[in-house]
Amino acid sequence: MSDYKMNTKCVQGGYTPGNGEPRQIPIVQSTTFKYATSEDMGKLFDLEASGYFYTRLQNPTNDMVAAKICDMEGGTAAMLTSSGQAANFYAVFNIANCGDHVVASSTIYGGTYNLFHVTMRKMGIDFTFVSPDCTEEELNAAFQPNTKAVFGETIANPALTVLDIEKFAKAAHAHGVPLIIDNTFATPVNCRPFEWGCDIVTHSTTKYMDGHGAGVGGCIVDSGKFDWLAHAGKFPGLTTPDDSYHGITYAEKFGQGGAFITKCTAQLMRDFGSIQSPQNAFLLNLGLESLHVRMARHCENALAVAHYLKTHPKISFVTFPGLEGDKYYELAQKYLPNGTCGVVSFGFKGGRAAAETFMKHLKLAAIETHVADARTCTLHPASATHRQMNDQELAAAGITPDLVRFSCGIEDAADLIADIEQALAHV
Ligand SMILES: *Cc1c(COP(=O)(O)O)cnc(C)c1O
Numbered sequence: 001m002s003d004y005k006m007n008t009k010c011v012q013g014g015y016t017p018g019n020g021e022p023r024q025i026p027i028v029q030s031t032t033f034k035y036a037t038s039e040d041m042g043k044l045f046d047l048e049a050s051g052y053f054y055t056r057l058q059n060p061t062n063d064m065v066a067a068k069i070c071d072m073e074g075g076t077a078a079m080l081t082s083s084g085q086a087a088n089f090y091a092v093f094n095i096a097n098c099g100d101h102v103v104a105s106s107t108i109y110g111g112t113y114n115l116f117h118v119t120m121r122k123m124g125i126d127f128t129f130v131s132p133d134c135t136e137e138e139l140n141a142a143f144q145p146n147t148k149a150v151f152g153e154t155i156a157n158p159a160l161t162v163l164d165i166e167k168f169a170k171a172a173h174a175h176g177v178p179l180i181i182d183n184t185f186a187t188p189v190n191c192r193p194f195e196w197g198c199d200i201v202t203h204s205t206t207k208y209m210d211g212h213g214a215g216v217g218g219c220i221v222d223s224g225k226f227d228w229l230a231h232a233g234k235f236p237g238l239t240t241p242d243d244s245y246h247g248i249t250y251a252e253k254f255g256q257g258g259a260f261i262t263k264c265t266a267q268l269m270r271d272f273g274s275i276q277s278p279q280n281a282f283l284l285n286l287g288l289e290s291l292h293v294r295m296a297r298h299c300e301n302a303l304a305v306a307h308y309l310k311t312h313p314k315i316s317f318v319t320f321p322g323l324e325g326d327k328y329y330e331l332a333q334k335y336l337p338n339g340t341c342g343v344v345s346f347g348f349k350g351g352r353a354a355a356e357t358f359m360k361h362l363k364l365a366a367i368e369t370h371v372a373d374a375r376t377c378t379l380h381p382a383s384a385t386h387r388q389m390n391d392q393e394l395a396a397a398g399i400t401p402d403l404v405r406f407s408c409g410i411e412d413a414a415d416l417i418a419d420i421e422q423a424l425a426h427v
Helices: 006-012 038-045 060-073 084-093 110-122 136-141 165-174 255-272 278-289 291-310 329-335 351-361 391-396 413-425
Strands: 077-081 101-105 126-130 147-153 179-182 200-204 218-222 315-319 343-348 377-379 404-407
Touching: 006 060, 006 278, 006 291, 060 077, 060 218, 060 278, 077 084, 077 255, 084 110, 084 147, 084 179, 084 200, 084 218, 084 255, 101 165, 110 126, 136 165, 147 165, 165 179, 218 255, 278 291, 291 315, 291 343, 291 413, 343 351, 351 404, 351 413
Parallel strands: 101 126, 101 147, 147 179, 179 200
Antiparallel strands: 077 218, 200 218, 315 343, 343 404, 377 404
């Protein structure tokens, strides 16, 4: 599928049935796979032959869907995980061990921030958070001799900052480490980070990729561009023998294109087991088949909503990187020229009380912690996800008490605006 355009990859990537085989990808609902001899199976365990033996490590349905996402991102290898959280944990932990350090953008998703700042710190991995808007000097100053990766989000959830991917890639490579980017909000339809120097991409497939609020999932894709052997001293897990896998050296045996994902599967999925179920992978694939069509509508609706709110007398600010005048509009034009995402955030001249009244009167937009669904959903963080924080703590987290996050679905924009208009009339 690699020669086809994105729209075709979304629909047909990852699986090409042979004569008389099912048109839709089969759900291989089996934990295990049968072999004729112990020798046959032994070769699989030694990673001498490729094949399936236990679904915790690999499953054909999952591999077809991972291959589609790999193709869409333009990578060399990919794997599905049970959630976006698992994808980000595995992607970082695959190369950063106890005693290591990672540089991360400060505006990343709250769940990822918590994973890094609290849980992975307990594992002995240190993080330095830098503003996505930092200068090259500030960025370079964040590196330490034990730094193993740089992490950011193409479009941050929910801050809606756009990462200057080239700036972050340049700094990462100058220090001999890969750039990992969570591409959840942009999806490969709107941005392919590998084309800008990123080395590894992660996804919460729970969001636009699934798109229907049906299944939680994640994915990791390797660009195959990072030369582990050229920085062998920094990445012993990839460049020295793995005693837990019969002395295999991943970077030598699987090359630059396969080492990262093979190690991640053979070690981390083996030991932690955060697999996506084949049923969920099937649902994810159904979502991917229409991703290119849905993303365009999400972006179109979000732009219409942002334009409407921008001039409304009761609205104090609108944040949407696709809106001219937005702080990240120029970066969005560079990295996401065909559209950004469907999420818009805005505030009220009437403050927190106005936001609460607005939320109460919405009819079509549902109050949910979810985003990036076909159905429009919205959240007032100060009274939901961030309700334990006082106004000062909210400000430090970049959230004002009046901020509403509005995730535009793929309904008719006129209906979304009418819903907003009638709710605003009560404010
Ligand atoms: C939701 C989200 C995650 C976490 O994904 P889950 O599938 O909920 O575990 C990670 N990164 C971003 C950008 C997200 O929006």
